Amino acid sequence: MNTLAVGVVLPSLTTQRDQGLNLYSAARHAESVGLASVWHGDHLAIGSPVLDITVGLATAAAATQTIAIGAGVFIPALRPLARAAQQIASLQLVSDGRLILGVGSGGGPAQWAAAGIPYAERGPRTDRAVDLLPGLLAGEHMWLDGHRIALSPAVPKPPIWIGNASDVALRRAARAGDGWFPSLVTPAAVAAGVTRLRELADGPRVVAIGATGAIGKGVRSQQEIERSINATYGFSAAGVPISGSPAEVATRLAEFHQAGAHHLVLGFSDGDWRQQCDLLAASHALLT
Numbered sequence: 001m002n003t004l005a006v007g008v009v010l011p012s013l014t015t016q017r018d019q020g021l022n023l024y025s026a027a028r029h030a031e032s033v034g035l036a037s038v039w040h041g042d043h044l045a046i047g048s049p050v051l052d053i054t055v056g057l058a059t060a061a062a063a064t065q066t067i068a069i070g071a072g073v074f075i076p077a078l079r080p081l082a083r084a085a086q087q088i089a090s091l092q093l094v095s096d097g098r099l100i101l102g103v104g105s106g107g108g109p110a111q112w113a114a115a116g117i118p119y120a121e122r123g124p125r126t127d128r129a130v131d132l133l134p135g136l137l138a139g140e141h142m143w144l145d146g147h148r149i150a151l152s153p154a155v156p157k158p159p160i161w162i163g164n165a166s167d168v169a170l171r172r173a174a175r176a177g178d179g180w181f182p183s184l185v186t187p188a189a190v191a192a193g194v195t196r197l198r199e200l201a202d203g204p205r206v207v208a209i210g211a212t213g214a215i216g217k218g219v220r221s222q223q224e225i226e227r228s229i230n231a232t233y234g235f236s237a238a239g240v241p242i243s244g245s246p247a248e249v250a251t252r253l254a255e256f257h258q259a260g261a262h263h264l265v266l267g268f269s270d271g272d273w274r275q276q277c278d279l280l281a282a283s284h285a286l287l288t
Helices: 013-018 022-033 053-063 081-094 108-117 119-137 166-174 189-202 223-232 244-258 273-285
Strands: 004-008 037-040 068-074 099-103 142-144 147-150 160-163 179-181 206-213 263-268
Touching: 004 068, 004 244, 004 273, 013 273, 022 037, 022 053, 022 273, 037 053, 037 263, 053 068, 053 081, 068 081, 081 099, 081 119, 099 108, 108 119, 119 142, 119 160, 119 166, 160 166, 160 206, 166 179, 166 189, 189 206, 189 244, 206 223, 206 244, 244 263, 244 273, 263 273
Parallel strands: 004 037, 004 263, 037 068, 068 099, 099 160, 160 179, 179 206, 206 263
Antiparallel strands: 142 147
């Protein structure tokens, strides 16, 4: 890919309430300003109000016509595999093939306990899902827990981007993914991951980045966002946020592109969500 595609995380329920937004209008706004994709996360029992990912993405799909609809990231191992496949197939169908399926195995132990899944099983269950989902989505007869099943309707497999920056995730992306989708990383970490991915994979993979930041005046500074990430996730976030004026943000986007990223998804840390979309689109335009 010769250009960097840029997408946006859809607003949280709290942001929707505070700013008089809903997912329908938010997705339409992102499409209208020319962004490449809209994204929704997959969370359960995280201590704050969250919408089910399939409801959120189906709403975004109904509101739009051309923009990609991204799961960032879907956690198939929280569900029975046949149910996960049905949800993915349904989203692919109602979006007319616009789904991008980020896949992860994250979340703390409380999320997995809420789903009734042992925390230690999240990795093996994710590997099984990544291996079997293509056949299930294609409508093939598959053996699941001793039963031969086939899902209907069959749909084209969406691109599967494997989330996380760990070596486990890189290996999973190389073995069974169409792309690698780390979040909260620096351009240097992206470049190192791209090198490792080339060593592991049998062909090219899409590299997509999940990022956070705020654009323009009157919003949290990069240093403030870094401190927030440090407090929330417990690691140094120096150089991680994408913030500043549109020109400064364009420079940061270029850094990630030069490091090997093909797609970047930004979640806003502050500011009016619609205005931040406008500023992100303006920043992206400065790359061309």
